[in-house]
Amino acid sequence: MLFKEITGQYELKRQLIQTVIDKRISHAQIFFGSEGSGNLALAIAYAQYICCQNKQDDDSCGHCKSCIKFQKLVHPDLHFVFPVNTTNKFKKDVKSDTFISEWRKLVTDFPYFSEQTWYKYLGIENKQGNINKVDAEIIMQKMIFKPFEADYKFMIIWLPERMLIVAANKLLKLIEEPPANTVFLLVSKNTDQILKTIFSRTQLIRVPPVDEQSMEKMLSKKYDLSPNETQVLTRLSAGDVLKAIKIHDRHATEQDFLENFTFMMRFAYGKRYVEMLEWAEEMVKLGREQQKSFLYFCQQMIRENFIMNLQMQNIVYSTDKEKEFSQKFSQFITPKNIESIYSALNLAASHIEYNGNQKIIFSDLAIKLAHLIRKA
């Protein structure tokens, strides 16, 4: 991980580099910041910089033997520990190393992800992960040896707040008096939940929110947005890369939903049955979770358009496109049909829930709507 791959955080990067120049690398540090602050990426980039054989003023070289291994997260002196739990595939004795290839893949793909994303990726999303006693024992075994290739040996512990007390107790002494040339980098989003005994033995590095200019630059590179949209998204993200991505994705999904809703209503109103069936076929491709979300979105649209038709005030529209659509469409949602339309959407959602045939559910819905929309 190069520093330049991380959005913003220029001041912190400079400070970290300075600790290397001044040879005052603290043996236990906590990178504390929100999940979208880049705290994990910064800890990895810091370790890479310390080991780089051809350090530049502001970053690792990215080409030396050490950097190449770091880029793939396979350097023999770089170790990771993170919360895990049992999965369908691994039903007992799980530890961080059980999932090391999944970890490497997720981090190298994009080093900003949430705890939930990690659990989902492992297939343990209904359980909480933790750092257990076995991992604490492995940390002790790994850290007593001298570094293999670099001058230092690193243990990056992601989410130390998920460490069980038995595990933490085993590590106290090691973190307080670590063997020479070992560095513990803890990466936390909530230091309040870290055991005090561990926390008090580490140096706190606060990772602040990403500055607006860097966020805007990152977003305009990543997405095809107008300058105005980029600014709004930057403001809403509050310096959190993950939050920005989440808001963007939700917005993009809603745009797709609106498009689908518009098609469905247009075909229904025109009684264009062939197109309705084609539309239903397209909807099947969405997958059940998305289909349910779409149907809830439809209910929300129906409700908003009904309110608009009644000329009631205080409607909050998510987007201008929705508003534009509603100006024409709202006249078709009246007290005569709103309840039946709502129930038709509800019924479709519950049929989806009970694994009904999706194509039949959506074509049936479109045909019902064709009838109901004309009752306005």
Ligand SMILES: [Zn+2]
């Ligand atoms: Zn290098």
